[in-house]
Amino acid sequence: MKQIHVGSIIEAVRNICQEANFYLGDDVQRALEESLKIEESSTGRTIIEQILENAEIARKHRVPMCQDTGAAVFFVELGQEAQVVGGDFTEAINEGVRQGYREGYLRKSMVNDPLIDRKNTQDNTPAIIHTCIVPGDKLKITFAPKGGGSENMSVVRMMKPADGVEGVKDFVVDWVKRSGGNPCPPVVVGVGIGGTFEKCAQLAKISLLRELGRFNADPRFASLEKQLKEEINDLGIGPMGLGGRVTALAVHIETHPCHIASLPVAVNIQCHAARHKSVTL
Amino acid sequence: MSSKIKLNTPLKEEEVIKLRAGDEVLLNGVIYTGRDAAHKRLLDLLEKGEELPFDVKGQIIYYVGPSPAKPGTPIGSCGPTTSYRMDPYAPALMKIGLKGMIGKGPRGKEVVEAMKRYKAVYFAAVGGAAALIARSVKSSRIVAYEDLGTEAIRELEVEDFPVIVANDVLGNDLYEEGIRKYSRRK
Numbered sequence: 001m002k003q004i005h006v007g008s009i010i011e012a013v014r015n016i017c018q019e020a021n022f023y024l025g026d027d028v029q030r031a032l033e034e035s036l037k038i039e040e041s042s043t044g045r046t047i048i049e050q051i052l053e054n055a056e057i058a059r060k061h062r063v064p065m066c067q068d069t070g071a072a073v074f075f076v077e078l079g080q081e082a083q084v085v086g087g088d089f090t091e092a093i094n095e096g097v098r099q100g101y102r103e104g105y106l107r108k109s110m111v112n113d114p115l116i117d118r119k120n121t122q123d124n125t126p127a128i129i130h131t132c133i134v135p136g137d138k139l140k141i142t143f144a145p146k147g148g149g150s151e152n153m154s155v156v157r158m159m160k161p162a163d164g165v166e167g168v169k170d171f172v173v174d175w176v177k178r179s180g181g182n183p184c185p186p187v188v189v190g191v192g193i194g195g196t197f198e199k200c201a202q203l204a205k206i207s208l209l210r211e212l213g214r215f216n217a218d219p220r221f222a223s224l225e226k227q228l229k230e231e232i233n234d235l236g237i238g239p240m241g242l243g244g245r246v247t248a249l250a251v252h253i254e255t256h257p258c259h260i261a262s263l264p265v266a267v268n269i270q271c272h273a274a275r276h277k278s279v280t281l
Numbered sequence: 282m283s284s285k286i287k288l289n290t291p292l293k294e295e296e297v298i299k300l301r302a303g304d305e306v307l308l309n310g311v312i313y314t315g316r317d318a319a320h321k322r323l324l325d326l327l328e329k330g331e332e333l334p335f336d337v338k339g340q341i342i343y344y345v346g347p348s349p350a351k352p353g354t355p356i357g358s359c360g361p362t363t364s365y366r367m368d369p370y371a372p373a374l375m376k377i378g379l380k381g382m383i384g385k386g387p388r389g390k391e392v393v394e395a396m397k398r399y400k401a402v403y404f405a406a407v408g409g410a411a412a413l414i415a416r417s418v419k420s421s422r423i424v425a426y427e428d429l430g431t432e433a434i435r436e437l438e439v440e441d442f443p444v445i446v447a448n449d450v451l452g453n454d455l456y457e458e459g460i461r462k463y464s465r466r467k
Contacts, residue, residue, distance in 0.1 A: 041463060043303065043445060043455075047407050050443065054413040058358070067348045067358040067411040067431075105357055107348040107431055120430055149363045149385070149408065181456060182363050182386040184408035236463030240385060240408055242445065243459020273409050 002082045002137040004281050006092035009084070009141070012279045013096020016143040017072065018104035020277035021064040024055035027212040028249070028274045035186055035246040044244030048186070051239075051272055062104075065273050069106035070145025072097045072127040075206065079136035090129060093141075098123040109148065130202065142209060144276040150183035150269050156201050159263040165224070168193065168265055173231045175267045176248070181241015184271035186249045188212065189232065192266040195256035204268035207252035209276050216253050225251045249274075285443075291339030292380040300402050300446045302453035308404075308417075308442040312341040312383070314435040316362055319426055320370040327373055334425035334434060338378035341404075345383075346431035347421075348411070356421045356437070360411030361385040364403070368392050375399040383444055387456035397452050404444035405455070417442040 024032075029052070036048050058065040074093060078084075084092075101108055101124040110125065111118040155175055159167060172191055192203030215222035228251040238244020249272070258264060288296060290310035300306070313335055315323065326333055344364055348357035364384030371382060372395035380401050385408040388396075396402060406414060417439045425434040447455045 041459065043305075043459065046305065046445075050407045050410045050413055054407075054410040057416065058412040061412065063351065063412050063415070064348050064358045065412060066409045067346060067360050068362070069348060105349045105351050107346065107357070109346075109431075122430075152363070180387055180460070181405075181408075182365070184385065234465040236460045236465065238459060238463055240405060241387065241460070242405060242447065242455050243461075243463045245463060271409055 003085045004082055004139050005085055006087035006089065008281055009089070009092040009139070010096045010099065012141060012281060013093055013143065014100040014103070016141065016277040016279050017097055017100025017106065017145070018062070020143050020145055020275045021069045021104065021106055022062050023059055024065060025274060025276070028272070029055065031212045031249040032186070032272065035249060039239065039244050039246045041238055041242070041244035043242050044239040044246065047239035047242070048246070064104070064106055066147060066271070067107055068109060068147035068149065069101065070147050070275070071110060071151070072124055073144045073146050073205070074127055074129045075142040075144065075209065076129060076131040077134045077140040078131060079138045080133050081137035082139055084139070093127050093129055094125040097125050097127050139281045140278060141281070142276060142278040144205070144209060147271055150187065150271040153179035153183040154266070154268045156197060156264065156266040158197065159265050161261070161263045163263060168263070169224070169228060169231065171265060172228055172267055173235070176232050176269070177235050177237070179269060180237055183269040185237055185241060186239055186246045186272050188270040188274050189228070189248050189251045190268040190270060191228070191251065191253045192268070193253060193255045193264070194258040195264060196258070196262070197264055199256055200264040200266040201268065203254040203256060204266040207254040208268060208270045208274065210252050212250050212274070221253045221255060225253050290341055292341065293339070294380070294400055297380050297400055297402055298450050300449050302446050302449045302455040302458065304446040306404065306444050306446060308341070308439055308444060310439065312343050312437050312439055312442070313424065314343050314345050314347070314437060316344050316346050316432050317366055318429050318432045319434050320367050322426060324370050324373060327377070335436070337374055339380050341381035341383060342374070342379060343383040343437070350421070356415055356418045358411035359415050359418060360409055361406040364388055371395065375401045387454070388448060393448055393452060393454060396448050397450055400450050402446055402450065403448040405447040406444050414442065
């Protein structure tokens with residue numbers, strides 16, 4: 001059995017915490033450059049130009065693209081033939097977050113309890129960790145920091161099976177309309193359809209990890225992604241909600257089988273930085 | 282779009298009333314930072330009739346919680362946070378002389394009305410352009426509520442801070458008008 005020491009997990013997490021916050025993804029960079037060609041609003045173009053210039057400054061000086069360096073969300077795939085040794089796995093992730101956020105001068109945005117105290121934990125822990133056991137002997141860790149502005153514009157709705165494709169489309173488009181400029185458009189719209197209440201929310205978030213420019217493997221859902229993107233861009237929300245042609249860089253749908261009585265749908269919106277970074281040990 | 286307008290703080294009323302939604306502005310001078318927790322404390326002071334930690338007359342409050350400053354730099358990345366969370370507090374501050382707010386996202390009806398009544402404007406900064414905006418900040422010092430960390434009230438000296446007028450004193454709202462202009466929905 002392959003052994004993976006917690007020390008290497010801490011180091012890997014520390015690094016991806018910083019990389020995800022400093023460097024705009026190549027796919028996102030390309031999508032933003034493309035959007036500049038489409039955008040008709042001069043305010044909108046000014047905004048996209050600032051976003052691209054910002055990414056350049058962040059990359060060059062290794063500073064966060066956005067001051068909101070997010071809640072530390074992780075998706076972990078642990079191979080069933082790998083064994084974590086030398087300490088506590090969850091604590092290793094948290095220690096990586098602590099070190100990465102401290103040494104990278106990233107903002108600490110977590111409060112200890114959500115309702116009463118709301119005291120900052122000062123080190124951006126605890127991380128939110130979703131773990132899945134998979135075949136093989138590798139450990140894949142994906143870090144997807146999520147800012148408050150875009151995360152707050154998220155929703156789960158338990159729809160009726162009779163609502164069908166049109167019902168789901170209307171729900172998603174209306175939700176993006178209501179969110180307006182708040183989630184920092186141009187956005188990536190993550191849609192989870194099916195599963196259960198919690199599963200569809202997770203699917204929506206996982207869909208945000210997909211490379212921009214790739215579509216759902218099922219052509220029916222790929223087509224729905226394209227239709228939704230067009231309808232969303234017809235809303236006119238535009239960059240930062242000040243009006244324009246480019247509201248969504250992409251719409252990503254992930255699905256899961258569900259109960260005969262159910263049609264759960266979740267929308268999780270991602271800002272234009274679309275931050276995520278993976279490492280495999 | 283017209284060329285960029287340079288403005289110095291504190292803002293004079295005759296300058297503020299000339300601004301129109303859609304104008305691109307470069308701000309210069311001193312501005313103050315404050316977001317959720319600081320606003321709550323400011324309003325608690327007002328309710329008790331106590332003095333605020335800084336004089337808001339003619340001033341601008343920037344809704345921001347910066348990331349920590351790297352050694353040798355005045356501030357970390359510092360883009361705007363979403364403004365609607367400050368809506369419940371904004372009219373009371375305009376009433377005592379606040380002339381400008383900087384943030385991102387649309388404001389509620391009461392805030393838009395208060396801007397008309399008290400002759401104040403709302404500037405949109407580009408959300409996520411935090412490293413770029415940081416370059417406009419020449420110095421930073423904490424004025425109040427150090428215990429709030431990133432949410433403390435800071436006095437920032439800015440040079441050519443790029444913003445867009447989103448709401449003006451006539452009640453124009455770029456969030457509504459811009460979207461209406463580009464919407465293709467029936």
